[in-house]
Structures are given as structure tokens and as C-alpha cells.
Amino acid sequence: MKKILISLLFLIILTACVSTRYSYYPVSSYGIKKVSISAGLANAEDENSPVEYIGVSDVRSNVNTPHKVKILSSTIKIIDSDNKEYIAKTNSNSGYIHIYKQGVIITDDFKAYIGKVQLDDGTIIDIPPLSFKKNVYVESYNPVTDTINAGARTKRLFNGTVEDYKKQKK
Structure with missing residues (x-):
């Protein structure tokens, strides 16, 4: 009985996982x-993965009531951390600019000049x-204890x- 209890305790401890996801967000409001x-990123779990897309979304959107955003300019300008400029084509029917598919490889902080967008209510912004700076979201979870204690x-x-x-890890 004691061996089973110890084995179960080790199972609970050893199944804990840490999930790390990377993305980019604008530095300032x-x-x-x-x-x-x-x-x-193309692979959100890899810190060195290139940026796959830049997305502009309407904050009113949710699962039940989606709201579309149109990017009005046909291209955007991106400047990487080495001051190299890229021009990426936009898709006016989507709020996403898929830069990696266009050969733009960004793996560090960058600047983006998106220009005007239009919300589905006609508002032009x-x-x-x-x-943009690279951000990281780190969380710990344990499938065994999460199942037992759903709250x-x-x-x-x-x-x-x-x-x-x-800096925090140092």
C-alpha cells in the first residue's frame, strides 16, 4: 500500500508541465x-521562430458575433531590428497580413506601418x-491534479x- 501511495505521489509530481508561448505585441498603447x-509566430512554442502574421482585429468580436476588419492600404512597411525594410502585401478581405509566406523573415523586435483600417461598422482608423516586442506567456499545469481539482x-x-x-530568471 505504501509503494502504491508513493508511486501515485511521484506520478502527480512528475506529470507537471510548463507551457511557454511567444508572440509579439506593440510596445506602447x-x-x-x-x-x-x-x-x-510560425511556431509559438519556439522563441526563435519567425513572425508568421500580423493581425488586426476588432475588439468587439467574439464567438457569437464576429466583426471584420479591412486593411485599406495594399501594402505595409516593416522595419526589422537591423533597420532593413520590407514591404508586405495585404489582403483587404482579412485583418491578417501573412508576412512569412511573402518571404519576410522577422525573428526579433520590429516596427510596422499598417496605415488605415476599416471596421465593419464603417469606422476608419x-x-x-x-x-513590436517579443512577449512570452509561461504557465504551469498538471493534467492529473487539474482533473481532480477543476477549480x-x-x-x-x-x-x-x-x-x-x-531578467527575472537571473
């Missing part, structure tokens, strides 16, 4: 409360140039810039 802007799932360990995370 861009003063626009109607849209949310972020950039996703001019987005100022944005500086105490996942524990957020860190949410912020990669620079701040590295």
Missing part, C-alpha cells in the same frame, strides 16, 4: 481602443507606426516581454 493588434487549473508564472523574463 497606440491610443486606439477599437482594435487589437498582435503578431503570431489610422494606425500609427507601431514598435485550480493552470498557474500563470509569467506574462510580459522576453527581456523582462530573462
Whole structure:
């Protein structure tokens, strides 16, 4: 009985997992409360993965009532951390600009000049140039204890810039 209890205890401890996800967000509040802007990586679990897309979404959107965003300019300008400029084509029917498919490989902080977007209610918003920094979201979870105690799932360990995370780990 004692061996079973010890084995069960080790199973619970050893099945704990840490999930780390990376993405990019604008450094400062861009003063626009109607849209949310972020950039996703090709592999969100790999810190060195390139940016796959830049997304502009309407904050009113949810599962039941989606709201569309149109990017009005046909191209956007992106400047990487080495000051190299890229021009990426946009898709006016989507709020996403798939830059990786266009050969734009960004793996560090960057600036994006998106320009004007239109919400589905007709509102036109001019987005100022944005500086993006890599962010990390780290959480710990344990499938065994999360199942047993449904009210105490996942524990957020860190949410912020990669620079701040590295400073905290020192």
C-alpha cells in the first residue's frame, strides 16, 4: 500500500508541465481602443521562430458575433531590428497580413506601418507606426491534479516581454 501511495505521489509530481508561448505585441498603447493588434509566430512554442502574421482585429468580436476588419492600404512597411525594410502585401478581405509566406523573415523586435483600417461598422482608423516586442506567456499545469481539482487549473508564472523574463530568471 505504501509503494502504491508513493508511486501515485511521484506520478502527480512528475506529470507537471510548463507551457511557454511567444508572440509579439506593440510596445506602447497606440491610443486606439477599437482594435487589437498582435503578431503570431510560425511556431509559438519556439522563441526563435519567425513572425508568421500580423493581425488586426476588432475588439468587439467574439464567438457569437464576429466583426471584420479591412486593411485599406495594399501594402505595409516593416522595419526589422537591423533597420532593413520590407514591404508586405495585404489582403483587404482579412485583418491578417501573412508576412512569412511573402518571404519576410522577422525573428526579433520590429516596427510596422499598417496605415488605415476599416471596421465593419464603417469606422476608419489610422494606425500609427507601431514598435513590436517579443512577449512570452509561461504557465504551469498538471493534467492529473487539474482533473481532480477543476477549480485550480493552470498557474500563470509569467506574462510580459522576453527581456523582462530573462531578467527575472537571473
